[in-house]
Amino acid sequence: MSHPTLVDRRHLDLILHDMLDAEGLCRYPRFAEHSREIFDATIDLAEQIAEQKFAPHNRKSDLNEPQMVDGKVVLIPEIEEALRAFSEAGFMSIYAAAEDGGMQMPFLITSACDALFATANASTPAYPLLARAAANLLAVYGSEEQKRLFMRPIIEGRYYGTMCLSEPHAGSSLADIKTVATPHEDGGYRITGSKMWISAGDHEMGENIVHLVLAKIAGAPAGVKGISLFIVPRFRVNEDGSRGARNDVRLAGLNHKMGQRGSVNTFLKFGEQDDCHGYLVGEPHQGLAYMFHMMNEERIGVGMGAVQQGMGGYLYSLQYARERRQGRHPDQRDPASPMLPIIEHADVRRMLLQQRAYVEGAQALGLYAASLVDHGHEGDETTRRESTQLLDLLTPIVKAWSSDWCLKANELAVQVLGGYGYTREYPVEQYYRDNRINPIHEGTNGIQALDLLGRKAMQAQGAGLKLLLQRIEACCAAAENDAALAPYAAALREAAALCARTTLEAGKRIAEGEVRAVLANANWYMQLLGHTCIAWMWLWQASAAARRAAAQPALAEFAAGKLATCRFFFATELPQIEHWARLVSDVDRSALEMPESGF
Amino acid sequence: MSHPTLVDRRHLDLILHDMLDAEGLCRYPRFAEHSREIFDATIDLAEQIAEQKFAPHNRKSDLNEPQMVDGKVVLIPEIEEALRAFSEAGFMSIYAAAEDGGMQMPFLITSACDALFATANASTPAYPLLARAAANLLAVYGSEEQKRLFMRPIIEGRYYGTMCLSEPHAGSSLADIKTVATPHEDGGYRITGSKMWISAGDHEMGENIVHLVLAKIAGAPAGVKGISLFIVPRFRVNEDGSRGARNDVRLAGLNHKMGQRGSVNTFLKFGEQDDCHGYLVGEPHQGLAYMFHMMNEERIGVGMGAVQQGMGGYLYSLQYARERRQGRHPDQRDPASPMLPIIEHADVRRMLLQQRAYVEGAQALGLYAASLVDHGHEGDETTRRESTQLLDLLTPIVKAWSSDWCLKANELAVQVLGGYGYTREYPVEQYYRDNRINPIHEGTNGIQALDLLGRKAMQAQGAGLKLLLQRIEACCAAAENDAALAPYAAALREAAALCARTTLEAGKRIAEGEVRAVLANANWYMQLLGHTCIAWMWLWQASAAARRAAAQPALAEFAAGKLATCRFFFATELPQIEHWARLVSDVDRSALEMPESGF
Structure with a gap:
């Protein structure tokens, strides 16, 4: 089979330029130096490095997962080589401020570039992306000295970074972490405890690793209100920035995952020798708030990662379906006729369309959310407020909906390839395994659903939801005069109204004290809002593509x-929301009231 | 975590005895020697061997997949050891006739025993089950000599067997196989060609392997009407049954699968030296018919295999959810309170209930279908006809619905375990990988759906569907007087009526010539009938359990x-059928009319 592409640039361009007006971001002073040409060239460069440096070792890193040898992590050398190219091309500093040595690109363009690396290789990007997240956090909350000593070297591509939240007994339940920070006479802290599931938690690449660690200072309040955030470097750093002694952080073991095997996942122990130096970030007891400030971006990243695994499977299975011949039409069975490319079979086409509807729909939503990050930081006061409110609402959807449904896309890609899809000689089973983590990490999808229904949909008198409904209505209003789009505009309006009614009803029931029973249906509410948002993205895409094709006839088939x-999404997917809405509105208790003894 | 069980015997007993009246099969002469005690003791024995010989090497065989060394397959020794125990305990001959040295058990009991082995280990049972299928086929279609030379040694546990259908270029499209059989002056045939995806296709266990090979005799009609069936032994067999020379069948390669790694999957070449001896089974050009005669049992086996991988994940995640503590109720967040077992969280319970609804529902349906095999073989004329018609209809549902939804169950089991579920230290990710093949092999689920809507639902004036509706109605009538069950009886009646209306409409449209457009919706029709059948199974189970608990109060919690x-299935799952039925009735064309150039 010929080598499939990592991306359909017509599609990506449609989202970035026709839908999201990426160049419009350049009106903000922060991005004034940039232009569409620069954005496109940056994405070209990302595509090139992804193709040349990330894709080639994707399978090798799956087959040769990190080993722990003499207490050290051994990775295949292609990972470091790819990251050198990544960093040298500026992708480590793409999002950082110019004053910090960064390229000061919008989060939207950063996300689009990250997307290409993620499709090329699910695992290798974990190292720089976690480092970048750590740098982003320090850019906002770190002291000037912390920025100089720990953030700048990340932006320069010399240091890596991690986020250390979970512990073996406390995954989702961060209130219950046990890692302790004890004030020391040197003005710093000594950290004691262990952290689980730490991606990129130890390796020999770069000069150092900056762990951002949640811990409780002795005497802190119980629960999440007593959590503080610490910088814990793998090697201490001297005042002049030179590397000091090894800190007391020990690699205690590796987790062996179903997929994403190239990104080492570690169990770390802090302070076994009572000599693990940590440095408080910001104020005591504010650690979780700092982490959550970054969480929006992280969760969009997870959602986009899920999209990109789905995209890889979709593009591969699409090409396979065009080339593989098998069988004939049900009403045309002459065995002397040639076999058809399987894309001609309606059910194969259905499986391709399902994949496409999920991954291109979710990619549009994820990039839309990324653009809200930029507007939320750089816009005027109203724009900032509205963008942030809408982003708060959309973030759990981008994370959970995308990872639920783009995993389904990967399952369908395997199915399109049949027996071949089930073998490790073809990449679709790896995409599927790699993607399976995304509904779990950065807050399970169950927790995202609780966050959506129990918090985001209700906060600020439902301001986020109101904004969502307004923007959906604007899309419907713009589309309804096009006869080809009018039926979808009408259906989307109804869907939006259903979301509104269902949310009102849920809010009323919560106010009446039925918190548990309402939240027992959070998953269904997530699906309701998610499918509605994706329907919106499809109407918007179809509408934008029609306009684009009117100006550029070569894109007529694309449009x-x-x-x-x-049409496919509105016919086969969207109508499911009626059932989900009914479960929420009727406050279904069938799960809640299942007696544990009945299992 | 304490070791979870392979089976909830209360549940299995309910199906076998309260619902399906297994002992009632003993009124048939073939099973007259048996009794409930014998059935139960046989299942006890299967459970014991599954626990002691199959479960312990499940993970090892995943980590140490078969290797090809000097042209030979090397397996871990535990596989052969397990199969020796399996065979010695009589499970190789469980279903064969007494006159052939078999135990002559019902297919129902055979299936129940197989189920336990499948949960213990997805891969190892492939070897004996394929051999048993080959023996079953020969029992019906083989000559006396073929039975003596090739079937008896399988029943005795000395020979293995395979089914060789697919070729690299012809997977689903069997009409296009190229393997050729040339008549030879010795009265036999010489076989030339290659076969792909052959499970258990080569190994050093046993004395011989009996390949059942589809091939075309030179000059045969084109397509499926020109396919004949041949016995092709790995070693030739002398007239006296002693082993002869190596036949010209060569192991050309191994396929490396995502899961089920313990069952070797091979690429075989026949007749590279022009000396591959094959023996025609039955008449020329009838090969596919013979294979399809056995296909019902095979497809029920695949469906049940899918159920049992789902069951393994369900039982493991259930126990995990009872033991793992994490978080608190949304309306009770005091961090000083102890963390809850996660089964207390409504969304975790939802994920457990979804798994249970799928796997126990599909297991009931699969075993019901297995009982129809027995009634179809042993009953009076009416019973035979009706059982066969109903079985024909249910078989694609058992195969496809079970493998679609029990795979979903495995996905949920991983989710319940969170990060742990994504690691290879816990068994749920293996169940998930092992199960991913089941929607693909023995006819993809897309092909099952076409078979269901395009053939089974329509054949004999819809006799199968009428029988299904009658039996559903009988279940509703029996349940409707129980106030606790009446609402479900009413809902199931509506669902059955919807199936009837939708099928009529589809048939009408097909008669009007819209074959392709109607069949483009076959997948949705499959989901419609599948969900309705599972709803039936749940009403039947709830009803049977209530009766059982009335007699045996210790089972009150179980009931x-x-x-x-x-209740959960009827509330959260069944209502989806309305949408699926609408797609079929409205003859949705959104997939069919997608232009290929638009991808």
Whole structure:
């Protein structure tokens, strides 16, 4: 089979430019130096490095997962080589401020570039992306000295970084972490405890690793209100920035995962020798708030990662379906006729359309959310407030919906390839395994659903939801005069109204004290809002593609495909929301009231 | 975590005895020597061997997949050891006739025993089950000599067997196989060609392997009407049954699968030296018919295999959820309170209930289908006809619905375990990988759906569907007087009526010539009938459990759990059928009319 592409640039361009007006971001002073040409060239460069440096070792890193040898992590050398190219091309500093040595690109463009690396290789990007997240956090909450000693070297591509939240007994339940920080006479802290599931938690790449560690200072309040955030470097750093002694952080073991095997996942022990130096970030007891400030971006990243695994499977299975011949039409069985490319079989086409509807829909939503990060930071006061409110609402959807449904996309990609899809000689089973983590990490999808229904949909008198409904309505209003789009505009309006009614009803029941029973249906509420948002993205895409094709006739087939996928989503997917809405509105208790003894 | 069980015997007993009246099969002469005690003791024995010989090497065989060394397959020794125990305990001959040296058990009991081995280990049972299928086929279609030389040694546990259908270029499209059989002056045939995806296709266990090979005799009609069936032994067999020379069948390669790694999957070449001896089974050009005669049992086996991987994940995640503590109720967040077992969280309970609803529902349906095999073989004329018609209809549902939804169950089991579920230290990710093949092999689920809507639902004036609706109605009538069950009886009646209406509409549209457009919706029709059948199974289970608990008060909690799961299925799953039925009735064309150029 010929080598499939990592991306359909027509599609990505449609989202970035026709839908999200990426260049419009350049009106903000922060991005004034940039232009569409620079954005496109940056994405070209990302595509090139992803193709040349990330894709080639994707399978090798799956087959040769990190080993722990003499207490050290051994990775295949291609990982470091790829990261050198990544860093040298500026992708480690793409998002950082110019004053910190960064390229000061919008989060939207950063996300689009990250997307290409993620499809090329699910695991290798974990190292720089976690480091970048740590740097982003320090850019906002670190002291000037902390920025100089720990953030700048990350931006320069010399240091890596991690986020250390979970512990073996406390995964989702961060209130119950036990890692302790004890004030020391040197003005710093000594850290004691252990952390689990730490991606990129130890390795020999770069000069150092900056762990951002949640811990409780002795005497702190119980629960999440007593959590503080510490910098815990793998090697201490001297005042002049030179590397000091090894800190008391020990690699205690590796977790062996189903997928994403190239990104080492570690169990770390802090302070076994009572000599683990840690440095408080910001104020005591504010650690979780700092982490959550970064969480929006992280969760969008997880959602986009899920999209990109789904995208890889979709693009591969699409090409396979065009080339593989098998069988004939049900009403045309002459065995003397040639076999058809399987894309001609309606059910194969259905499986391709399902994948496409999920991954291109979720990619549009994820990039839309990324653009809200930029508007939320750089816009005027109203824009900032509204963007942030809407982003708060959309973030759990981007994380959970994308990872639920793009995993389904990967399952379908395997199915399109049949027996071949089930073998490790073809990449679709790896995409599927790699993607299976995304509904779990950075807050399980169950927790995202609780966050959506129990918090985000209700906060600020439902301001986020109101904004969502307004923007959906604007899309419907713009589309309804196009006869080809009018039926979808009408259906989307109804869906939006259903979301509104269902949320009102849920809010009323919560106010009446039925908190537990309402939240028992959070998963269904997530699916309701998620499918509605994706329907919105499809109407928007079909509408934007039609406009684009009117100006550029060569894109007529592309626009027809967008319209056909929009039609497919509205016909086969969207109507499911009625059932989900009913479960929420009726406050279904069938799970809640299942007696434990009945299992 | 304490070691979870392979089976909830209360549940299995309910199906076998309260619902399916296994002992009633003993009124047939073939099973007259048996009794409930014998059935139960046989299942006890299967459970014991599954626990002691199959479960312990499940993970080891995943980590140490078969290797090809000097042209030979090397397996871990535990596989052969387990199979020796399996065979010595009589499970190789469990289903064969007494006159052939078999135990002559019902297919129902055979299936129940197989189920336990499958949960213990997805891969190892492939070797004996394929051999048993080959023996079953020969029992019906083989000559006396073929039975003596090739079937008896399988029943005796000395020979293994395979089914060789697919070729690299012809997987689903069997009409296009290229393997050729040339008549030879010795009265036999010489076989030339290659076969792909052959499970248990080569190994050093036993004395011989009996390949059942589809091939075309030179000059045969094109397509499926020109396919004949041949016995092709790995070693030729002398007239006296002693082993002869190595036949010209060569192991050309191994396929490396995502899961089920313990069962070697091979690429075989026949007749590279022009000396591959094959023996025609039955008449020329009838090969596919013979294979399909056995296919019902094979497809039920695949469906049940999928159920049992789902069951393994369900039982493990259930126990984990009872033991793992994490978090607190949303309305009770005091961090000083102890963390809850996660089974207390509504969304975890939802994920457990979804798994249970799928796997116990599908297991009931699979075993019901297995009982129809027995009635179809042994009953009076009416019983035989009706059982066969109903079985024909249910078989694609058992295969496809079970493998679609029990795979979903495995996905949920991983989710319940969170990060742990994603690691290879816990068994749920292996169940998930092992199960991913089941929607693919023995006819992809897309092909099952076409078979269901395009053939089974329509054949004999819809006799199979009419029987299904009658039996559903009988279940509703029996349940409707129980106030706790009446609402579900009413809902199931509506669902059955919807199936009837939708099928009529589809048939009408097919008659009007819209074959392709109707069949483009076959997947949705499959989901419609599948969910309705599973709803039936839940009403039947809840009803049977209530009766059982009335007689045996210790089972009151068990019955309450069945009722609660029934309620859950009817509330959260069944209503989806409205959408699927609408797609079929409206003859949705959104996939069919997607232009290929639009991708």
